[in-house]
Amino acid sequence: QEQLVESGGGVVQPGRSLGLSCAASGFTFSNYGMHWVRQAPGKGLEWVAVIWHDGRNKYYADSVKGRFTISRDNSKNTLYLQMNSLRAEDTAVYYCTRDISSSWFDCWGQGILVTVSS
Amino acid sequence: EIVMTQSPATLSVSPGERATLSCRASQSINSNLAWYQQKPGQAPRLLIYGSSTRATGIPARFSGSGSGTEFTLTISSLQSEDFAVYSCQQYNNWPPMYTFGQGTKLEIK
Numbered sequence: 337q338e339q340l341v342e343s344g345g346g347v348v349q350p351g352r353s354l355g356l357s358c359a360a361s362g363f364t365f366s367n368y369g370m371h372w373v374r375q376a377p378g379k380g381l382e383w384v385a386v387i388w389h390d391g392r393n394k395y396y397a398d399s400v401k402g403r404f405t406i407s408r409d410n411s412k413n414t415l416y417l418q419m420n421s422l423r424a425e426d427t428a429v430y431y432c433t434r435d436i437s438s439s440w441f442d443c444w445g446q447g448i449l450v451t452v453s454s
Numbered sequence: 455e456i457v458m459t460q461s462p463a464t465l466s467v468s469p470g471e472r473a474t475l476s477c478r479a480s481q482s483i484n485s486n487l488a489w490y491q492q493k494p495g496q497a498p499r500l501l502i503y504g505s506s507t508r509a510t511g512i513p514a515r516f517s518g519s520g521s522g523t524e525f526t527l528t529i530s531s532l533q534s535e536d537f538a539v540y541s542c543q544q545y546n547n548w549p550p551m552y553t554f555g556q557g558t559k560l561e562i563k
Contacts, residue, residue: 371552381490381498381541383552395550398455431497439545440488442509444497 338362338443340432345448348422358415358432358445366390366410369435372417374428375447382428385417386435400426422452456480456544460555466563469532475558477525477542485521486546492557493538501540502527529560537562 344356356372372384385396385406394406405418415432429447436442457480467473477487485505490498500509502518505525515530529536542555 380556381543381554383554386550386552397551436503438550439486440500440503440543441490441498442500442503444499447497 338434340434340443340445342430342432342445342448345430345450347451347453349454350423350452352422353418353420354422354450355419356417356430356432356448356450358417360413360415360434363434363443365408365413369438370406370408370415371433371435371441372404372406372415373431373433373441373444374426374450375431376425376428379428384430386438387415419450422450424452426450427452455551456483456547456553458542458544458553458555460540460542460558462558463556464559464561466561467532468563469534471532471563473529473532473536473560475527475529475540475560477520477527477555479523479525479544479546482522483544483546486544487518487520487525488543488545489516489518489527490541490543491536491538492541498541532560534562536560 339361341359348354371386387394387406403421407416431447432445433441434443459478461476487505489502492498506518517528539557541557
């Protein structure tokens with residue numbers, strides 16, 4: 337079945353970096369735009385970034401622009417999020433998700449917790 | 455940025471009754487709205503897209519309506535498994551800047 341599995345989360349100090357991965361299976365990964373969406377503890381969902389199916393275009397939320405980089409390797413069916421200059425407010429569960437026609441999100445990973453704390 | 459506002463923040467309803475959840479956009483988003491259900495410790499689950507189209511496998515008791523700036527998610531007869539947090543999401547703007555509402559918690563009365 338279609339599946340997304342995130343990895344790479346953990347506890348990191350403010351100002352440091354952390355990378356997340358999302359392994360896709362059960363569908364043709366290279367056909368889909370992919371996103372990262374996060375959810376701070378007790379808060380709502382916040383869209384973070386999108387990458388086009390071919391990796392040519394990337395867009396970011398203002399809150400992470402210049403600090404986070406989304407990328408993908410279609411040969412490995414894997415999505416990435418490199419997070420630099422982390423702040424306490426980046427603490428959240430990070431989900432990778434697949435979009436349909438650059439619109440809604442129909443398949444989600446289980447989420448991975450990132451905690452930014454000294 | 456398009457701001458999505460959901461109301462109420464919490465809705466208490468008895469099983470078997472109807473629940474009506476609202477989502478308002480700060481500017482017109484046509485019908486470019488999706489609804490998600492999220493249970494504690496789980497990822498969101500797509501319920502509705504295009505304002506009113508049920509996603510695959512979603513029961514008919516879930517229905518969506520609206521266009522422009524006002525949207526509604528209705529659950530016609532609440533089942534025990536429906537008590538969760540519901541979030542709306544718009545996908546109308548360019549360059550892409552997806553935004554979610556803050557969520558409505560549907561709890562058992």
